[in-house]
Amino acid sequence: MELRADRLSVRQGVRPVLRDVDCTLPPGSRVLVMGRSGAGKTTLFKALAGLVAPTSGRVLWKGGDVAGMTPADKRVRQAAFGMVFQTDALFDSMTVRGNVLLPLERRRVPREEAEARADEVLRAVGLADAADTLPERLSGGMRKRAGIARALAARPSVLLADDPFAGLDPGTARQVARVLLEVAGSGTLIVAAPDAPPELSLSRWLYLREGQLVYDGPPSPEVETLTDEALA
Numbered sequence: 001m002e003l004r005a006d007r008l009s010v011r012q013g014v015r016p017v018l019r020d021v022d023c024t025l026p027p028g029s030r031v032l033v034m035g036r037s038g039a040g041k042t043t044l045f046k047a048l049a050g051l052v053a054p055t056s057g058r059v060l061w062k063g064g065d066v067a068g069m070t071p072a073d074k075r076v077r078q079a080a081f082g083m084v085f086q087t088d089a090l091f092d093s094m095t096v097r098g099n100v101l102l103p104l105e106r107r108r109v110p111r112e113e114a115e116a117r118a119d120e121v122l123r124a125v126g127l128a129d130a131a132d133t134l135p136e137r138l139s140g141g142m143r144k145r146a147g148i149a150r151a152l153a154a155r156p157s158v159l160l161a162d163d164p165f166a167g168l169d170p171g172t173a174r175q176v177a178r179v180l181l182e183v184a185g186s187g188t189l190i191v192a193a194p195d196a197p198p199e200l201s202l203s204r205w206l207y208l209r210e211g212q213l214v215y216d217g218p219p220s221p222e223v224e225t226l227t228d229e230a231l232a
């Protein structure tokens with residue numbers, strides 16, 4: 001199930017945020033999207049997930065243009081994407097399990113199956129014991145893992161994690177990295193971060209500079225050490 005950006009451009013008002021981004025991500029891709037704050041990483045994620053419409057260009061999923069999909073196909077597509085947001089976006093009034101169940105309820109997964117799945121993902125991220133806790137009582141790392149569990153409960157084929165290590169100490173970041181790799185399984189994993197996280201090695205690097213994709217290739221220390229000017 002290939003995901004492709006084809007001359008993808010997104011504007012916010014008059015400001016170009018993504019400019020002619022081309023990339024093809026085969027199933028099972030392990031991708032790190034790097035770039036400075038404001039380079040367009042989150043917008044790229046949202047566009048790939050179908051949450052932001054391209055101003056021009058296309059996002060193709062299994063060869064089909066997302067823009068031309070019927071509402072029913074759009075729902076199927078949406079279900080194939082899981083997003084771990086920069087801020088964990090958990091509802092503080094619900095328990096951790098309640099938060100994880102929410103997307104499953106929205107997808108009308110039968111209650112018994114939904115509960116079994118929620119317990120399974122909470123075990124996978126090491127939060128089985130915190131299932132009945134309110135998110136406000138969790139540490140930052142636990143909240144992050146709860147956000148991953150929620151994204152995973154719907155069994156996405158593409159998992160997008162936006163800056164999942166921000167604010168975590170190295171030990172917790174390593175734990176979150178291990179969980180991301182383990183639970184992404186054979187699906188595609190795309191992680192955004194300002195720099196290459198030492199905790200997580202991903203086989204393909206994309207580097208965004210002011211909305212343009214200026215590097216797409218294997219991990220290379222040069223990408224990190226080059227200044228933005230040198231990458232131009």
Ligand SMILES: Nc1ncnc2c1ncn2[C@@H]1O[C@H](COP(=O)(O)OP(=O)(O)OP(=O)(O)O)[C@@H](O)[C@H]1O
Pocket residue numbers: 012013017035036037038039040041042043044194
């Ligand atoms: N809804 C919006 N309305 C207006 N401007 C926006 C909107 N979303 C993003 N932008 C602008 O687009 C640019 C890219 O933002 P984006 O969040 O994609 O960058 P980023 O690389 O993820 O940055 P960060 O690492 O700080 O999250 C920024 O200048 C931002 O201000």
